[in-house]
Amino acid sequence: MSEFLILPHVVAGALGTILTLVLAGLLLRSAKTGYLDRALAWLVPALYALSFAAGGFWYLNHYDEGKAAIKAGPVPWAHGVVMETKEHVFLGAMLLALLVPVAVAEARQLNSVEARRMAAVVCALAGAMGLAMEGMGAVVSMAIRISAGGA
Amino acid sequence: MTEQAQNDSGFLSPCAAGVVLAVSAALVLNGVLTVVKESSAPVKTALVGLGGHHWTGHALVLFPLTALLAVVLARLRVGAVQNLTPGRASWLLAGATLAGSVLIGGFYLLH
Numbered sequence: 039m040s041e042f043l044i045l046p047h048v049v050a051g052a053l054g055t056i057l058t059l060v061l062a063g064l065l066l067r068s069a070k071t072g073y074l075d076r077a078l079a080w081l082v083p084a085l086y087a088l089s090f091a092a093g094g095f096w097y098l099n100h101y102d103e104g105k106a107a108i109k110a111g112p113v114p115w116a117h118g119v120v121m122e123t124k125e126h127v128f129l130g131a132m133l134l135a136l137l138v139p140v141a142v143a144e145a146r147q148l149n150s151v152e153a154r155r156m157a158a159v160v161c162a163l164a165g166a167m168g169l170a171m172e173g174m175g176a177v178v179s180m181a182i183r184i185s186a187g188g189a
Numbered sequence: 190m191t192e193q194a195q196n197d198s199g200f201l202s203p204c205a206a207g208v209v210l211a212v213s214a215a216l217v218l219n220g221v222l223t224v225v226k227e228s229s230a231p232v233k234t235a236l237v238g239l240g241g242h243h244w245t246g247h248a249l250v251l252f253p254l255t256a257l258l259a260v261v262l263a264r265l266r267v268g269a270v271q272n273l274t275p276g277r278a279s280w281l282l283a284g285a286t287l288a289g290s291v292l293i294g295g296f297y298l299l300h
Contacts, residue, residue, distance in 0.1 A: 098242055122297045125244055126223045129251055130216045130289050134282075137212050144205040148275065152199070156275035163286050170290075 043100060047093035048175065054085030054135065055168030061138070062161035065154045071146035079142035079157075082164065086135035089171075090128065097125060104182040111185025116177055124174040131167035138164060199274055206273040207263025213285035215255040220292030222247060227296065 061078045065071070101121075108117040141157035201209065226233045226243060236246030262270055 094244070094248075098245065118300075119294075119297045123294045126219065126247070126293045127290050129248055130219050130286065133212050133215055133219075133251075133255060134286065137208060137282075140205055140208050144201055144275075147202065148199070150199065150275070153201075153275040156279045159279040160282060163282060167286070167290070 044093070044096045047089050047096060048172070050085045050092065051089035051168060051171055051175075054082055054089060055165050055172065057082050057085065058135070058138065058161040058165035058168060061142075062158040062165065065142070065145065065158040065161065068154075070149070071142060071154065071157075075142055076139075076146070079139040082138045082161070083135040086132055086164070086168070090132050093128065104178075104185075107185040108178070108181045111181070113181045113184060116181030120174050120177045120181075124171060124178065127167060127174075128171055131164060131171060134160060134164040134167060200271065201273045201275060201278060203270055204263045206270045206278070207261075207265075208259045209273065209278045209282065210262045210270065211255050211259035213281045214258060215251060216282075216285040216289040217292070218254070218289075219251055220289035220296075222250065223293050224296050227300070 057078055061075060061082065064075055064078070068075075105117055105121070108114060108121075137160050138157075141160040145153040145157040147153075200206070226236055226247065233243050236243040236250070238246070240246030240249045
């Protein structure tokens, strides 16, 4: 059951990550900040927040069993290094996602290439952290399966 | 100088500059707080007391502090806020993201 509870975390995180990278591309390609850019700029933090809340809920309420299995299994570093890093770096990813609409609004106001590049950098950083979250999440999921003897 | 005049000169608005600086500081602070709480039992206990779990307490310190810092910085009439260009902001955010992430990842890798 807990596998299903983690789905909103993974899906919203993956979608948010893809959209940050799409938005970065749009900002670098176009000369003006359009309606789509502004819509995506608000959608990104919403998806990151959903992923953050769902992941946080799962971590606080359902991870203990997996954590014990990982720590007792052949890959304890999957918790000690990967999960610990993931849970704390995610806070930074959330901060960057919240900065996306501010950066895009500023790019629109300044209407310069440099400002659009800054907004693209913010998106790229949030996206890179999102990709790292997905990768680390995959390692933790795999570690739980290996430790439970399911892989 | 009005906000519009500042924008014409290529600097970020005070509001955006305040948020960028606050998020940059928070990205590094996130790493520092992680290292401090993992190295100090009283700090970790205090965060547990604040949020019921150290991670929740960590978030309850980090996010409101970032918001407060953004409001304070946006109102400061200092060069770091008023003369922040988008180019400098990009480097600052990239550096802070890298520093915070390396601090966290490096700490857990070594411990």
